[in-house]
Amino acid sequence: MKIIYFSWLKEILGISEENIKPPKEIKNINLLMKWLEKRSIKHKKVFLKSKSIRCSINQQIVNKNSKIKQNDEIAFFPPFTGG
Amino acid sequence: MKIIYFSWLKEILGISEENIKPPKEIKNINLLMKWLEKRSIKHKKVFLKSKSIRCSINQQIVNKNSKIKQNDEIAFFPPFTGG
Amino acid sequence: MLIKKGIGAVVNFTGIARPANNSGNIEHLEIEHYAGMTEKKIKEVEKYALKKWLLNTCIIIHRYGKIKPGENIVYVGTAAKHRKNAFKACEYIIDYLKVRAPFWKIEKIKNKKIFVKSKKEDEKKIKKSF
């Protein structure tokens, strides 16, 4: 599973992506965020702000109850600020 | 008093402007239109359509009750269709 | 200049002569105007828009005379700090030019002159003069 980070999430973590293999019980985005939080202090700092974080699965915006699969590309980011 | 005509009014009349000296009792646009109507068959044809005619005095849009003066520049025309 | 004025948004509108209407193919447009009054009206709406929408700049061009299909008739450009103001001002000005500036369109179709009628929907948009 590929995880991509943008904006201040990337800045805090110091990485723009990582490949992970969460256990099978990590079925949706909410659970994945809680699982990722435990990976490091930096991860904890990022995912504590979960209310400010948006998410996509395979480049589709999703809500945090959405199911995830092993080969998904999942991205975490703040609200968009284009234009 | 200078009278200017535009669009289909000019087309029907065959003139774009004329200088006139209406009598003193012709105090406003409505009276002026009735007075102009009598000048020729073409004028009659034009001013019969008075509801479709708009008017300005000295390049200011006015309603037909507006007072007129001897040295005014008065224009008659259909609604604008610019842009 | 953009930097100096703090411009964040530029909106441009161009109106183009269409090749046909319900009566057939248009050979050309003829736009008549009331010289003197036209300039006055355009300056009025420019002044109004600059103030109301806090524009940095506003450019208004309206052609008259003979115009062939595909040619530009009118251009309105607005620049502001924020996009909403630039959009609102640009739309207002073009609506204004349609019904409050002394222009009249004539369409030439098969050697006939068609005096274009104003659209009531357009007149309603600009309720009153200023």
Next chain:
Amino acid sequence: MLIKKGIGAVVNFTGIARPANNSGNIEHLEIEHYAGMTEKKIKEVEKYALKKWLLNTCIIIHRYGKIKPGENIVYVGTAAKHRKNAFKACEYIIDYLKVRAPFWKIEKIKNKKIFVKSKKEDEKKIKKSF
């Protein structure tokens, strides 16, 4: 081409990097984007606008990377038979790019990185994705 397509109205929007915000003078903007998803989202909104507002043409350009004050960030051009549709489509697309396309702005002010926050008013405008 204008004649062939019967285009009567062209609206262009350009968004420009401003030189300052409340925190001070901006040295430059850094725009991050989600490669792949960005292109997909821009194509989606283009397709939607072409159909909804019967556009003849629609052009959308959004820069990313380093952008200096005064430089263009984004361009949206729409062409339609009638001006209302060209205006509505252009405004919709730029509203969409603000909140539904994966771009993030960072302002560099005195060697500090400021992650620009999204405006709630902008988010409300585009209520749902399509």
